[in-house]
Amino acid sequence: MEQVPVYVSIIFILxxxxxxxxxxxxxxxxxxxxxxxGLWIIVQSIISLRGFYWVTNSLPPRFLxxxxxxxLLAIGLVFTKWGSAFIAKLDxxxxxxxxxxxxxxxxxxxxxxxxxxxxxVMTFEGRNFDILAGLTAPIVYYLLLKxxxxxxxxxxxxxxxxxxxxxxxxxxxxxxPFPFQRFGFDQPGIAILYFPYVLLPGCIVPLVLFSHLVxxxxxxxxxxxx
Numbered sequence: 001m002e003q004v005p006v007y008v009s010i011i012f013i014l015x016x017x018x019x020x021x022x023x024x025x026x027x028x029x030x031x032x033x034x035x036x037x038g039l040w041i042i043v044q045s046i047i048s049l050r051g052f053y054w055v056t057n058s059l060p061p062r063f064l065x066x067x068x069x070x071x072l073l074a075i076g077l078v079f080t081k082w083g084s085a086f087i088a089k090l091d092x093x094x095x096x097x098x099x100x101x102x103x104x105x106x107x108x109x110x111x112x113x114x115x116x117x118x119x120x121v122m123t124f125e126g127r128n129f130d131i132l133a134g135l136t137a138p139i140v141y142y143l144l145l146k147x148x149x150x151x152x153x154x155x156x157x158x159x160x161x162x163x164x165x166x167x168x169x170x171x172x173x174x175x176x177p178f179p180f181q182r183f184g185f186d187q188p189g190i191a192i193l194y195f196p197y198v199l200l201p202g203c204i205v206p207l208v209l210f211s212h213l214v215x216x217x218x219x220x221x222x223x224x225x226x
Contacts, residue, residue, distance in 0.1 A: 001194045004115045008108060013196050015104045016041075019204050022101065023211075026094035033086075040070065041203055048198040056177045056193070063176065066198055067169075070206035078213040087214045095211040096154075097141040099161065102134030105204060117191035119175050119184025128168045133161035155219045162212040169205060 020037065024030045044066060047053070053062055077083030106128065112118045113125075120126045140157055143149035174182040175189035191197040 001117060001191065004112065004117055004191070008111050008115070009196055011104065012108050012200075015101055015108065016196065016199050016203055018104075019098065019101045019207055022094065022098040023207050026091045026098065026211075028089045037203070041199060044198055044202045045195050048193070048195040053193040053198060057179060059179055061176075061178045063178070063193065063201075066192075067201040067205065070202065071209060074206050074210035074213060077210065078217050087217065090214055092215050092218060093141060093144045095215055096137060096144060098211050099133050099137035099208060100141075101204065102130055102137070102208065104134075105200065106131040106134065112191045112197070113187075116187050117197075118172075118189040119187045121183045122168065122171055122175055122189055127171055130161075130164045130168045133164050136161075151219055151223055155216065158212050158215045158219075162209070162216070165205070165208055165212070169201070172201070 020034070023037075024034060027033060047065075053066065055062055077086055106124055109118055109128070110123045110125070113120050113123045122128055124131045136157065140149060140154065144154070171183060172189055172192060174180065175184040176192065177188040177190060181188065192201055
């Protein structure tokens with residue numbers, strides 16, 4: 001990872017802060033939630049800096065400690081009663097705007113590919129189309145502000161963008177140098193094993209996932225689909 005310029009890492013860290021700022025704005029009482037997220041980021045940063053995730057031949061992979069806890073928490077908040085009160089107070093418009101961070105994320109992945117830290121399959125030149133979600137997010141947000149967005153279109157947009165997210169997460173896991181690697185053998189996706197890029201699966205992805213699930217759940221419930 002020594003070959004990746006410092007400015008790429010700085011831009012990524014700023015992207016993490018931008019994601020946190022947008023999520024902060026979507027909450028009414030953000031103090032406790034931001035404290036939990038902040039502690040999680042600190043713990044994961046320390047663990048990754050100590051090289052814990054560099055060991056990639058273990059089963060199950062140590063990397064599950066990065067992504068599994070926040071993803072399970074996100075799903076738990078959405079699909080359990082104890083999380084209903086929390087998600088009911090979130091601003092769906094601002095959660096929609098949060099997806100705009102996927103633009104710099106994709107540009108960073110492209111830069112990491114250039115410096116041989118991720119394979120091309122993880123970029124928009126390969127099989128990653130997640131930048132479409134980032135590019136359309138500001139448009140959807142504007143339409144929501146102007147009350148010009150049909151709820152069915154909003155639901156469809158969230159479902160499609162959720163599938164785009166699941167696509168790149170799957171590709172990233174199968175591109176990393178784990179025992180079940182399927183892509184990028186000549187140029188594995190090692191960046192996510194190092195700080196600060198470990199915060200992509202450890203922070204940005206769970207918040208993006210959570211934002212989609214919240215809007216889908218809210219629309220599903222409020223429009224009486226269920």
